[in-house]
Amino acid sequence: MKASPTQVRVEVLRKLDCYQPSVSQSPSPEAWRCSPRDGRPFWAERLQSHFRDNCYHYPVVLDPDGSPWQEANRYLLSRLADISPISHRTLESIAGDLAHFRQWQLDDDIDFLNVPGRPRARPTYRYCAFLHDLVGFHTIKASTAKRRMSTVQNFYRWLEHDGVRFPHPLWVESDTRLSFKDAKGLQHQRQVKSTDLTRSFRTARQSHDFSEYLEDGGKLRPLPKDEQIALVEALQRIGNTEMTLAFLLALTTGARLQTIFTLRSKHVASPPRDGTVSKRIKVGHGTLINTKYGKQMTLLVPVWLYTRLQIYSQSPRRLQRVAKSQHTYPEVDEQYLFLTRAGQPYYMATSDPFAFLYRSPPRGNAVTQFIHQQLMPNLNQHGHDFTFRFHDLRASFGMNLVESLLDQHSERHATDEQRPEFFQTLMYVRERMGHSQLSTTEGYLNYRKKFKIASHLQSEFESFLEQIVKEE
Incomplete structure (x- = not known):
C-alpha cells in the first residue's frame, strides 16, 4: 500500500554503511574525508561500536515531510549493535510499529517525551488506550496490539538508557512467572518482567482440541x-x-x-x-x-x-x-x-x-x-x-510420518514395555521435523488422536440423525 504524503512511512535502504564522524589527525586507511559547506571538515570512520559495517535492507522511519524521525532511527541503529544479529525483517517490523506510534502522536498532537503527573495522561497509557480501541473495533488483533505496545516500551527503555530522564514512571512493572517446556518436554518456570500495559492485552485462550488445524510455527492444516x-x-x-x-x-x-x-x-x-x-x-x-x-x-x-x-x-x-x-x-x-x-x-x-x-x-x-x-x-x-497453503504440506508430511509409525506401534495395544519404543518414535518424528520443542511434536500426536475422536463422534451422531429421519 502506497503511503500518502500526510503519513509517517518506512523506507527501506538496500544497503546502509555504518560510519561515525571523527576529527582524528591520524584517521584509519578506510576513512574518507567529508567537507561540509559550513563548518570544519571531518573524517568518516567505520562505526567501531557495531558488529557489522553495513546492513542490507535497512528501514528508516520518515515523518510526513520526508525528514527522518531522529529518536526512532537512532534506536533502530542501536539494534545493529546487538550481539545476536537482528534480521532485516525483524528490524523492519520494529520500524513499522514505531511508524504507527509516530502517526498516532502526530494525529493527536502528542509529545511523546512529555510525561505528566497524571498516569492516564502519559503517552504510554494514552497509546495503550488507543490500541485497545483498535482491538475493540476489530481493526487489529490483540496479539498485534501487544506486540506494538512491547515495541514502544523497548523504545522508551532505550531512551532512558540513552540519557533521557522522565519525571514519572511510564508504566508499572512487576515480576511474573512464565511456565514453559524445555527441548526434552520437561516443565520449567522462569521469572520475567511484566508491565501493566502489555498485560492488559491478555485474551482468553481458545480451545483448539478438535480443530482441523495444529500449531507448528503457525496454524497448519494437514491434508x-x-x-x-x-x-x-x-x-x-x-x-x-x-x-x-x-x-x-x-x-x-x-x-x-x-x-x-x-x-x-x-x-x-x-x-x-x-x-x-x-x-x-x-x-x-x-x-x-x-x-x-x-x-x-x-x-x-x-x-x-x-x-x-x-x-x-x-x-x-x-x-x-x-x-x-x-x-x-x-x-x-x-x-x-x-x-x-x-x-x-x-x-x-x-x-x-x-x-x-x-x-x-x-x-x-x-x-x-x-x-x-x-x-x-x-x-x-x-x-x-x-x-491449502504451501506450509500445510509440512504438516501433511508430519501426519503421514506419525500415521506410518503409529501403525507399527499402536497406542491402544502398547504395553509398559513398549512405552520406551513409543518415546523413540516421538523423538524420531521430532528429529525429522526439526522441532526445537518436544511439545510441537506432541501436537501432531494429539491432533491425530483428538481429531479422529471428533470425526468419529460426528459420524455416529449423523448416522443417528439419518436413522431417525428414515424411521419417520
Missing part, C-alpha cells in the same frame, strides 16, 4: 490422503516441473518453503549409495540452505525423488533458466536449483551476496501466485473444493 493425491494429480496435469518437484519435496521431507527453494545444484550432485532408500542433505547454517533460525538438520530425500532432482539439475529446461540469471556465484554449483522462467530465485537466501540489489528480495511470492492462479483453479475444475 488428508485423498487431498494429497488430488494435489499431486493436479500438478501432473499442469506440468510445471519446478513446482511439481518442490511440492513433492515438501510432502516427502517436511521441509519449509525457504529450505526447498534455497537448495543449490551442488546439493543434488553426488549420486546416492547403492541399496539406500533415501539421500541425506544437510541444511541450515553453513550450508547455503535456509532454515528457520538457521537451525542445522538433515533432510532424508527418497532416492526416487532425488534421482529426478539430479536429472532436472542438468536438464535443458533448467540450464536455460540459469543462463538468464543475472547473478554469478563464486562456484557454478552454488546457483539455486529452482529458478523462475526469468532466471530469478523463488526465494533468495538471507546470505545471498546479491540480496542488496533488491528492495524486497524474493520470498516465495511466485509460489503463492502459482497456487492461486493455476493449482487451485485446476483442482476446482476436477471437483475438489479444498484450500
